[in-house]
Amino acid sequence: MxxxxxxxxxxxxxxxxxxxxxxxxxxxxxxxxxxxxxxxxxxxxxxxxxxxxxxxxxxxxxxxxxxxxxxxxxxxxxxxxxxxxxxxxxxxxxxxxxxxxxxxxxxxxxxxxxxxxxxxxxxxxxxxxxxxxxxxxxxxxxxxxxxxxxxxxxxxxxxxxxxxxxxxxxxxxxxxxxxxxxxxxxxxxxEDIPRQLVYIGLYLFHIAGAYLLNNEKYQKGFSLWAVLFVLGRLLTLILSVLTVGFGLARAENQKLDFSTGNFNVLAVRIAVLASICVTQAFMMWKFINFQLRRWREHSAFQAPAVKKKPTVTKGRSSKKGTENGVNGTLTSNVADSPRNKKEKSS
Structure with missing residues (x-):
């Protein structure tokens, strides 16, 4: 066995x-x-x-x-x-x-x-x-x-x-x-690790920043995805400027106090807005480059599929080419030509 x-x-x-x-x-x-x-x-x-x-x-x-x-x-x-x-x-x-x-x-x-x-x-x-x-x-x-x-x-x-x-x-x-x-x-x-480390680090930086600075911020970002991504970036910028640039700038208490968790000072507001703007600009730059690369790859893929117009030339060779096929491809007549010869010989 x-x-x-x-x-x-x-x-x-x-x-x-x-x-x-x-x-x-x-x-x-x-x-x-x-x-x-x-x-x-x-x-x-x-x-x-x-x-x-x-x-x-x-x-x-x-x-x-x-x-x-x-x-x-x-x-x-x-x-x-x-x-x-x-x-x-x-x-x-x-x-x-x-x-x-x-x-x-x-x-x-x-x-x-x-x-x-x-x-x-x-x-x-x-x-x-x-x-x-x-x-x-x-x-x-x-x-x-x-x-x-x-x-x-x-x-x-x-x-x-x-x-x-x-x-x-x-x-x-x-x-x-x-x-x-x-x-x-x-x-x-x-080769994929640096790219993933970048967006993982960006998410951690912004989420931890919003958590530690006692401020709420949400950013959630193909056709539908592309539209939502751009809208998400714009909405994040608008809310950030509205909240940090205008809302907190008009608050009464603008003194740095670690004991009460108050970080509403000009330097922190500028740093937060700068980091958000730079990050959103970087994400949009990567997004635009990605879309351009996809568009180029799509165009390069579609280019060989586009059929060239047949060139009309005088002479016997042109007539042969028309009989034997169209644009370099064999027609059914060519495939049937040996059978036609056999029928003719019989």
Missing amino acids: AIRKKSTKSPPVLSHEFVLQNHADIVSCVAMVFLLGLMFEITAKASIIFVTLQYNVTLPATEEQATESVSLYYYGIKDLATVFFYMLVAIIIHAVIQEYMLDKINRRMHFSKTKHSKFNESGQLSAFYLFACVWGTFILISENYISDPTILWRAYPHNLMTFQMKFFYISQLAYWLHAFPELYFQKTKK
């Missing part, structure tokens, strides 16, 4: 290939350690820092509020632990989307290696953008930012945040931080 050999061997434990193949399971075990720590009194105090939002403040209810008290949050150093835990959660969700959605589509479409990596990157970002846009829109509506945009700069600094506002920031920071280890887990090509 022949002994069947396994076609594939599992890599050694803790080897490079083992970590790449099982990184989601490894990260799940690490996240489970923090969750199990909540079950024991000795470790609960340490685990709760990673799992739940910190710096909770309970304010007494006012006459306008129907509830007895309101729970709000501010930021601090312990938020780094919370961001780390939800970074692990983002890695797990990334692996689930990759395995149960994107990989199945890849197997059906039979993409090349280049298109395979591009599709994975676009698929992951599309899922995140859709989730973030829906959540961000819900926050804009529930916090009355759409009905009253002056809330963005009125009563600055915004030291306290609602639960969903702080959780939104934590989730955003966790997602973009998880993108760094994913460059290793997804075996990203060396």
Whole structure:
């Protein structure tokens, strides 16, 4: 009786290939350690820092509020632990989307290696953008930012945040931080790493800046995508100038005070506006170059398909060319010519 050999061997434990193949399971075990720590009194105090939002403040209810008290949050150093835990959660969700959605589509479409990596990157970002846009829109509506945009700069600094506002920031920071280890887990090509590092760094810079400077800002950016991208850049610039340039500039308190979290001074406002304008200009420059490159590639691809007009020449050769084919392609008459000769000979 022949002994069947396994076609594939599992890599050694803790080897490079083992970590790449099982990184989601490894990260799940690490996240489970923090969750199990909540079950024991000795470790609960340490685990709760990673799992739940910190710096909770309970304010007494006012006459306008129907509830007895309101729970709000501010930021601090312990938020780094919370961001780390939800970074692990983002890695797990990334692996689930990759395995149960994107990989199945890849197997059906039979993409090349280049298109395979591009599709994975676009698929992951599309899922995140859709989730973030829906959540961000819900926050804009529930916090009355759409009905009253002056809330963005009125009563600055915004030291306290609602639960969903702080959780939104934590989730955003966790997602973009998880993108760094994913460059290793997804075996990203060396030539693609600088490009991804640029936009990951830009997102982290602006989200962390909005979080630490006690100011709310949202920027969410093919045909429909191109229009939304340009509108997003313009809307971001308009809101930034309106909020930082005009709204905060007219505020009464314009003294730098780290204890109260007030950064509403001229130097900080100029730095924030400059960083936003430079970033938006850089993104538009990259966007325009990308669209121009796509247009050139499309034009170069369409050029060989355009048929040249036949040149009319006098003489026998021209007549032959017309009989044998059109524009260098054989016609059905040419294919049938041997059969015609046979019929003629018979």
